[in-house]
Amino acid sequence: MIKLGISAFYHDSAACLTNGNIVIAAAEEERFTGIKHDSSFPINTIKWLLRSTSTKISDIQEVHWYENPDTKDDRVKTIFNKRPIKTFFLRQRYNKDKKNNSPEALLKKLGYTGKIVYHDHHYSHSAFSYFTSPYRDAAILTVDGVGEWETTTISRARGNKIEKLISIDFPNSLGMLYSTITSYLGFRPNEGEYKIMGLAPYGDPSKYFNKLEKVLDNTSNKFYLHQKYFTWEYSDKIMFNKKLCQLLELPPRLPEEPLTQEHKNLAAALQKLYEREFLKLVKKAKDLTGSQNLCLGGGCAYNGVANSLAYTFFNSIHISFAPSDAGSSIGACLEGHTKVSPYLGPYYVNDHVRKILKQYDSKLMYSNLDDKKIIQKTAELLQDQKIIAWFQGKMEFGARALGNRSILASPTDPKMREKLNYVIKKREGFRPFAPSVIEDQASKFFDIKESVPYMNQVVKAKVDFLPAATHIDRTCRVQTVNKEQNLKYYKLIKEVGRITGIPVVLNTSFNLKDQTITISPKQAIDRYLSSDIDFLVINNFLIKKKHVKR
Amino acid sequence: MLKDKVKQKIAAWQKKKEYEKKIAELKKRDPFTYKNF
Numbered sequence: 212m213i214k215l216g217i218s219a220f221y222h223d224s225a226a227c228l229t230n231g232n233i234v235i236a237a238a239e240e241e242r243f244t245g246i247k248h249d250s251s252f253p254i255n256t257i258k259w260l261l262r263s264t265s266t267k268i269s270d271i272q273e274v275h276w277y278e279n280p281d282t283k284d285d286r287v288k289t290i291f292n293k294r295p296i297k298t299f300f301l302r303q304r305y306n307k308d309k310k311n312n313s314p315e316a317l318l319k320k321l322g323y324t325g326k327i328v329y330h331d332h333h334y335s336h337s338a339f340s341y342f343t344s345p346y347r348d349a350a351i352l353t354v355d356g357v358g359e360w361e362t363t364t365i366s367r368a369r370g371n372k373i374e375k376l377i378s379i380d381f382p383n384s385l386g387m388l389y390s391t392i393t394s395y396l397g398f399r400p401n402e403g404e405y406k407i408m409g410l411a412p413y414g415d416p417s418k419y420f421n422k423l424e425k426v427l428d429n430t431s432n433k434f435y436l437h438q439k440y441f442t443w444e445y446s447d448k449i450m451f452n453k454k455l456c457q458l459l460e461l462p463p464r465l466p467e468e469p470l471t472q473e474h475k476n477l478a479a480a481l482q483k484l485y486e487r488e489f490l491k492l493v494k495k496a497k498d499l500t501g502s503q504n505l506c507l508g509g510g511c512a513y514n515g516v517a518n519s520l521a522y523t524f525f526n527s528i529h530i531s532f533a534p535s536d537a538g539s540s541i542g543a544c545l546e547g548h549t550k551v552s553p554y555l556g557p558y559y560v561n562d563h564v565r566k567i568l569k570q571y572d573s574k575l576m577y578s579n580l581d582d583k584k585i586i587q588k589t590a591e592l593l594q595d596q597k598i599i600a601w602f603q604g605k606m607e608f609g610a611r612a613l614g615n616r617s618i619l620a621s622p623t624d625p626k627m628r629e630k631l632n633y634v635i636k637k638r639e640g641f642r643p644f645a646p647s648v649i650e651d652q653a654s655k656f657f658d659i660k661e662s663v664p665y666m667n668q669v670v671k672a673k674v675d676f677l678p679a680a681t682h683i684d685r686t687c688r689v690q691t692v693n694k695e696q697n698l699k700y701y702k703l704i705k706e707v708g709r710i711t712g713i714p715v716v717l718n719t720s721f722n723l724k725d726q727t728i729t730i731s732p733k734q735a736i737d738r739y740l741s742s743d744i745d746f747l748v749i750n751n752f753l754i755k756k757k758h759v760k761r
Numbered sequence: 762m763l764k765d766k767v768k769q770k771i772a773a774w775q776k777k778k779e780y781e782k783k784i785a786e787l788k789k790r791d792p793f794t795y796k797n798f
Contacts, residue, residue, distance in 0.1 A: 356795050386795075394795075401795050449794055456776075462783050463783045
C-alpha cells in the first residue's frame with residue numbers, strides 16, 4: 212500500500228512516501244522554500260515526492276496525518292475560553308487559519324479525495340522512534356513543546372504494539388519552558404534552543420537555578436508549571452511576562468544585545484533544570500516498563516547532553532534522525548519495524564551536475580575524478596587544513612547533516628572553529644561543531660556507550676587533539692559512521708585516518724548564516740561562491756574557484 | 762531606614778519599567794514565540 216505521510220502547521224513541515232513499511236523518500240518543506248523550520252503545508256515536498264518516484268496522486272491509497280486536528284482544536288478552544296476577551300483576536304486568526312489549513316481541502320486541491328488517517332501527535336513521535344529502532348521491546352519517552360494536548364508521554368512497546376502509559380498535558384511543558392528561556396535570552400524559540408545548549412557550558416548554573424526552579428511546582432508528583440510566569444495560553448507574541456523577569460532579577464535580552472556572563476549563567480541553569488526533570492521522566496519510564504531499551508522522540512530529543520544521561524537507567528538508547536515533527540510524517544505511516552536511512556531526499560546524477568557546472572565556466576574550475584581519487588584528494592585537502600563543502604547522493608532528512616550535505620574540515624586545527632564560525636558560517640563564536648568518526652574506532656577517541664549514527668548524544672572526548680570539534684568542556688555531539696550507513700563518507704574518514712592517524716573529520720551542515728541545508732548542486736555552487744569555503748565536492752566533481760590557488 | 766525603603770522601592774519600580782520596556786520591544790519582533798495555536 213502506498214501511503215503519503217504529512218506533518219504540517221507547527222514547525223518543520225515534512226512529507227514522505229511509503230510502500231508497505233518501506234520509506235521510499237522523504238524531505239522537509241524548508242529545503243524547497245528556503246524558510247527555516249517552514250510550517251506551511253508541504254506542497255513542494257509532495258510534488259517532489261510524486262515527481263521523483265513517478266507516482267501519481269491517484270496511486271496514493273492513504274494519507275497519514277501526524278496529528279489529530281480535532282483534539283488540537285479542543286485544546287486551543289479550551290484555553291481560549293479561559294480568557295475570551297484577551298484571546299478574541301487570536302481566536303479570529305486561529306479560526307481563519309483552521310479553515311485554510313484543513314487537510315481535506317488542501318489534499319483535495321492536489322486531486323486526492325481518498326482516506327485520511329489521523330494519528331495522535333505523540334503517537335507519531337513514538338512510532339517513528341520505536342519502529343526505526345533495533346528493539347522489539349522498549350520504553351518510549353516523547354517530550355516536546357505541545358502536540359494536541361500532550362507535551363510528554365511514556366509508552367511501553369512490544370513487537371508492533373505501542374501502549375501509552377502516562378502523559379502530561381499542556382500547559383505543563385518541558386519543551387515550552389526551554390523555548391521560553393531561549394526567547395528570554397534573545398534567541399528565536401524553536402530554533403535557538405541548540406544555541407542555549409551550546410552556551411550552557413560557559414555558565415555557572417548555581418546563579419539562577421534556585422530562582423528558575425520556582426517556576427515548577429514540586430509539591431506534586433507530576434510536572435507542573437506555574438502559569439503566572441508564562442503567556443503561552445493567550446499570546447502569540449511572547450512567551451513570558453514581567454513576573455518571570457522579577458523572579459529571575461534579570462532583564463530579558465534583545466537579540467542584538469551582547470551576551471553577558473549572566474545570560475550564560477541562565478542558560479546553564481535552564482539546561483541543569485531540564486536535565487533534572489528529564490532524568491525524572493527517564494526513571495519513570497524505566498520503573499513503568501522495566502525495559503533495558505529506551506527510545507526518545509519529540510523535539511526535546513535534540514538535547515544531546517540530556518539524552519546521554521538516560522544511560523543512568525537504560526542500557527541502550529535509540530534516537531532517530533529526525534525526532535521532531537518532521538520525523539512524525541514517517542512515524543504516522545509506520546505499522547511495524549523498518550530499516551530506514553536518513554538519506555531520503557533529492558539526489559542529482561553527474562550529468563545534471565556537469566550541466567550546471569557549465570553555467571559557471573567563468574568562475575569555476577573542476578575535474579571529474581573516480582571514487583577512489585575524489586576520496587584521496589579530499590582527504591589530502593582536509594589534511595592541508597582546507598575547508599571542503601561535501602555534497603553527495605541523497606539529502607539527509609532531519610536537522611543534522613550526516614555526510615551528504617556537509618562542510619568538512621580538520622578537527623585538529625585549534626583555529627578552525629573560529630574560522631568556521633566567524634568567516635564561513637558567520638555565526639556566534641560559542642557554537643560548537645561535531646566530529647564524525649569511524650564507528651569501530653570511536654571508543655578510542657570518545658567516551659561512548661554505543662554507536663551514535665545521528666549526532667544526538669553529547670559525549671566527552673578522551674583526547675585533547677580535536678579542539679575544533681569539541682566544546683569548551685571537551686564534550687561533542689559525535690557521529691559514528693560505518694560502511695552500511697554511508698559508504699563514501701566512511702571511506703573518506705577512513706582515508707583521513709590513513710593519512711593522519713586520526714579517523715575523524717569535523718562535520719557541520721552545508722549552509723551559511725540563516726540558511727536551510729543545501730538541497731541542489733546549483734544552490735551548492737552559489738553558496739560556495741559566496742563564501743570562503745576552499746573547495747566544493749559534488750558527487751565526483753572536485754570544484755574550486757578560479758582565483759584560488761590549489 | 763525610611764530613606765532606604767524608599768530607595769529600594771524606586772529601584773524596584775525602575776527595574777519593573779525596564780522589564781516592561783524590554784517585553785514591549787520583544788513583542789514587536791515577529792515571531793518571538795513557540796507556535797502552539
